[in-house]
Amino acid sequence: MLEVRNLSGGYGKGQVLFDMSFSVEAGQAICLLGRNGMGKTTTVRTLMGLLPSWSGEINFEGASIASLPAARIARRGLGLVPEGRQIFPNLTAHENLIATAANRTGAARPWTVDRIYELFPGLHARRTSAANLLSGGEQQMLAIGRALMTNPRLLILDEATEGLAPVIRDQIWACLSQLRSVGQSIIVIDKHIKRLAAVVDAFYVVEKGRIAWSGSADAVARDPGIVDRYLSV
Numbered sequence: 001m002l003e004v005r006n007l008s009g010g011y012g013k014g015q016v017l018f019d020m021s022f023s024v025e026a027g028q029a030i031c032l033l034g035r036n037g038m039g040k041t042t043t044v045r046t047l048m049g050l051l052p053s054w055s056g057e058i059n060f061e062g063a064s065i066a067s068l069p070a071a072r073i074a075r076r077g078l079g080l081v082p083e084g085r086q087i088f089p090n091l092t093a094h095e096n097l098i099a100t101a102a103n104r105t106g107a108a109r110p111w112t113v114d115r116i117y118e119l120f121p122g123l124h125a126r127r128t129s130a131a132n133l134l135s136g137g138e139q140q141m142l143a144i145g146r147a148l149m150t151n152p153r154l155l156i157l158d159e160a161t162e163g164l165a166p167v168i169r170d171q172i173w174a175c176l177s178q179l180r181s182v183g184q185s186i187i188v189i190d191k192h193i194k195r196l197a198a199v200v201d202a203f204y205v206v207e208k209g210r211i212a213w214s215g216s217a218d219a220v221a222r223d224p225g226i227v228d229r230y231l232s233v
C-alpha cells in the first residue's frame with residue numbers, strides 16, 4: 001500500500017531523513033520507534049506533503065505521491081493524527097468531528113459521527129463541550145475520531161498516547177486493535193513496545209533519520225530487549 005524508498009528530507013538546508021525505506025501492506029499496522037529527535041515526525045510530515053521530499057520515492061497504492069501538495073495527498077487517503085492533537089479548541093467535540101468529515105476515498109461503509117461515538121463512548125457524553133475543555137484522553141480520542149471522519153485508507157498516529165494515563169493509553173490501543181481487525185491500515189509512532197507488539201505487525205526503529213532496525217511484532221514480543229539499545233538514552 002505504502003512504499004517509502006531511500007527517502008531523504010528535512011527543514012531548509014538541514015537534512016533530517018537519510019535514505020529511509022519502509023513499507024506498509026494493505027490492512028497492516030506498523031510502528032515507528034525511536035528516541036526523541038530521530039526524525040519520526042519529520043517522516044510523517046514528509047509523507048503527508050507538509051515538508052518536501054528531497055529525494056527518494058513515496059508510492060501510495062501504486063502511484064508516486066512524493067511531489068503532490070498536501071491537500072491532494074490527504075484526498076488520496078492518508079490521514080494524520082498529528083503530534084499534539086491540533087484539534088479546533090473553540091469548536092465543540094461534535095463540531096470537530098463534522099468539520100473534517102469527507103468520504104474522499106469512496107469508502108463502502110464511511111465513518112459517521114455515530115460510529116465514532118460507538119468507538120469512543122466517552123466522547124458522546126462530551127459532544128457539546130468545547131474541545132479545549134475535554135481531558136487529554138478525550139482530546140486524543142477526538143483527534144483520532146476527526147482523522148477517521150476523513151475515511152483515511154492509511155491512518156497515521158504520531159505519539160497518540162504521549163502524556164496520557166495508563167488506563168487511557170490502553171483505551172487508545174484497544175481502539176487501534178479494533179481498527180486493525182476491520183482492515184484499517186495504520187502507522188503508529190509510539191514508545192510502548194511491549195503493549196504495541198500485540199497491536200502492530202512490524203516495528204521500524206528510526207535512528208538519526210535512518211531505519212536502524214526492523215522486524216516483526218512476533219520477534220519483538222519474544223524479545224522486547226532486541227530494540228532497547230536503540231531506545232535507551
Ligand SMILES: Nc1ncnc2c1ncn2[C@@H]1O[C@H](COP(=O)(O)OP(=O)(O)O)[C@@H](O)[C@H]1O
Pocket residue numbers: 011014016034035036037038039040041042043
Ligand atoms: N520545524 C523544524 N525546523 C527545523 N528543524 C526541526 C524542526 N522540527 C524538527 N526539527 C529537527 O529535526 C530532527 C527530527 O525531529 P523530529 O522529526 O521531530 O523527531 P521525532 O519525531 O523522532 O522526535 C530534530 O533534530 C529536530 O530538532
Ligand SMILES: [Mg+2]
Pocket residue numbers: 040041042083158159
Ligand atoms: Mg515526534
